[in-house]
Amino acid sequence: MQTINDAIHWWARVMPDAVALDFGDDRVTYLEYRDWSERIAADLIKRGLQPGDRVGICAANSLEYCVLILGILRAGGIVLPMNMRYTPHELAEIAEDTGPRFIFADADRLAKIEGLSSASLEISHIGQLRHGQRPIIAHQPKPDDRVVIISTSGSTAKPKGVVFSHRSMTGYVATHAIEEQSLGRGSRVIIPAPLNTSAGFVQLTHYTILGCTLHFLSAFEPALFLKTLVEKKINGFGAVPVFFEAVSKLPEFENADLSSITMATCGGAPVTQALQDTWMKKGIVLRQIYGQTECGGNGTIMPEHLARVQPQKCGMGGLFNEIGIIDENGNRVPPGTVGQIILRGPGNMLEYWNNPEETAKVLKGEWLHTGDLGVLDEDGLLTFIDRMKDLIISGGLNISAAEVERAVLTFPGIEECMVIAAKDAKFGETPLAVVYTRQDIDVPALISHCNSRLADYKVPRYVALEHEPLPRTPTGKLSKPAMREKYRNAAEALPRVR
Structure with missing residues (x-):
C-alpha cells in the first residue's frame, strides 16, 4: 500500500x-x-x-x-x-x-x-x-x-x-x-x-x-x-x-x-x-x-x-x-x-x-x-520571472488581490479598486489598495470594514485615492502596470494606514 x-x-x-x-x-x-x-x-x-x-x-x-x-x-x-x-x-x-x-x-x-x-x-x-x-x-x-x-x-x-x-x-x-x-x-x-x-x-x-x-x-x-x-x-x-x-x-x-x-x-x-x-x-x-x-x-x-x-x-x-x-x-x-x-x-x-x-x-x-x-537557460535551469496570476506574497503568505478588491469595493463611495503589491521591509511585499472615488473616503473606516471581512495580513497597509477612473486595457479590464509604476515607492510616498 x-x-x-x-x-x-x-x-x-x-x-x-x-x-x-x-x-x-x-x-x-x-x-x-x-x-x-x-x-x-x-x-x-x-x-x-x-x-x-x-x-x-x-x-x-x-x-x-x-x-x-x-x-x-x-x-x-x-x-x-x-x-x-x-x-x-x-x-x-x-x-x-x-x-x-x-x-x-x-x-x-x-x-x-x-x-x-x-x-x-x-x-x-x-x-x-x-x-x-x-x-x-x-x-x-x-x-x-x-x-x-x-x-x-x-x-x-x-x-x-x-x-x-x-x-x-x-x-x-x-x-x-x-x-x-x-x-x-x-x-x-x-x-x-x-x-x-x-x-x-x-x-x-x-x-x-x-x-x-x-x-x-x-x-x-x-x-x-x-x-x-x-x-x-x-x-x-x-x-x-x-x-x-x-x-x-x-x-x-x-x-x-x-x-x-x-x-x-x-x-x-x-x-x-x-x-x-x-x-x-x-x-x-x-x-x-x-x-x-x-x-x-x-x-x-x-x-x-x-x-x-x-x-x-x-x-x-x-x-x-x-x-x-x-x-x-x-x-x-x-x-x-x-x-x-x-x-x-x-x-x-x-x-x-x-x-x-x-x-x-x-x-x-x-x-x-x-x-x-x-x-x-541552456542547461535547463529555471528562473522565475513573474506571476501571471495576480498574487501578493506577504511574509510567505499568499494573498489574492481579487479577494481584497472584492472586500474594498463593498465599502460605500468606492467605484473602482485595484490591489497591487507594495514593497515592505518586513514582509517582502504587502497589499496596496488603489481606489477611484468621487467623494471623500474615511480611510480608517475603510480599514475597519476590511478587518471585518479579511484576515489581518490581507488588509491593505496602504490606500491611494484616485479621483479619475483607473486605467483600463483595450478590452475594458483594469490595467495595473501604470499603477504599479506610479506607486512603486509607496512605502516612502504614502502613509501606512495600519
Whole structure:
C-alpha cells in the first residue's frame, strides 16, 4: 500500500522510541503517534464519520493538531485545514464549498466556527485520547483516497481548494527524497509555517513519511528560531527570504553554531547573492525552490553546487519532475525565452475541490499550467520571472488581490479598486489598495470594514485615492502596470494606514 498511514505504521515498528513530533515542552514517539492517531480515528468513526467526509481544523499549530490530521486520514476522512486568521465570513465561504462533517477548533477560535458544521469540537478533546488501548479499525485507507483540501489564493476572488491523495503526497515525497538525500530517517527538521498552509501541511506529511523528527514553533520569532536551530541541532528547514534575512540580522547570528544544518531551502521570492553570501559564511547554501500549492509545494529545487553562484535560479526539476516553458499558444519555446511555466510530476494536485472549470484551466493532460512566467537557460535551469496570476506574497503568505478588491469595493463611495503589491521591509511585499472615488473616503473606516471581512495580513497597509477612473486595457479590464509604476515607492510616498 502507498498511504501516509502506512509510512507512520512502518516507523512505529522500525523505530518505536524515536521522537516524531517535538513541540518543546511536549513530544511523542512514532509508536505513540500511530497509536494516538488510531484512537482518534476510532472516535471519529464512532461519531459517524464516513470515508470521504471532510473534517475542518481551525487552530494554531499544536501536537493535537498534528495527530488529529493522521487520525482523520486513518478513519478515511479528508482533512480541511482552515486558516486560523480568517474571519468568520471567510471561514463560512470555505465551509459552504466543502461541507465539513466536523470542525475542530482551539479555544481562541471556537466562536469563529459556530454554525459552520453540524458538529463543532474543541481540539483539546484530542488530548483525552492520548492514552489507552490501541483499537481495531476495519477501514483501511487506499492510495487513491483523497486526503486533504488546502485552500489557496490565486487569481480568483474566492480561495480554491487544492486536493491531494495518499498517492500524490507520497509520490511527492519520493521525488524530493532524491534531491534531499541529507535529510531522512532521524534527521531533525523545523517547520515554521502554519499547518493550514501548503508549506506547513506538506512538510508535516513529507518529513514524517521520511522518519524525521519534526520541531514546531507556535510563531516565527527570529531570536527564538535561531536559538532552536542551535540547541536542537536542526538539520534542515525551508522558509521565505525575509525569514533568512531576519535571522541573519540578529547580533547572535555571527557566533551561532549552525554546523548541523545540511539543507536550507528558500522560496516565495528570489535569493539575492548578498543573502546567499551571508549564509555561506556559516557554511550553509540557500537553495532556491519554485513551486505552488497545486504541485505539492516544491516543483524544483536548485542543486547545492549550482546555488552557490546562481542563487536566484530554481533548479531543473527532479528525477520524476519535469519543467517546461510554453508560449500563449501552448507551444514549447527555446532556452532563453520567457513563457508560462508548466510542471509534470507525481506530486501534482488531483483537482480543485468542486470546481471542474478551474481544474480544466490548469490541468491539461499530465501537465500543470502554473500561470507563472519563467525562463529556462541552456542547461535547463529555471528562473522565475513573474506571476501571471495576480498574487501578493506577504511574509510567505499568499494573498489574492481579487479577494481584497472584492472586500474594498463593498465599502460605500468606492467605484473602482485595484490591489497591487507594495514593497515592505518586513514582509517582502504587502497589499496596496488603489481606489477611484468621487467623494471623500474615511480611510480608517475603510480599514475597519476590511478587518471585518479579511484576515489581518490581507488588509491593505496602504490606500491611494484616485479621483479619475483607473486605467483600463483595450478590452475594458483594469490595467495595473501604470499603477504599479506610479506607486512603486509607496512605502516612502504614502502613509501606512495600519
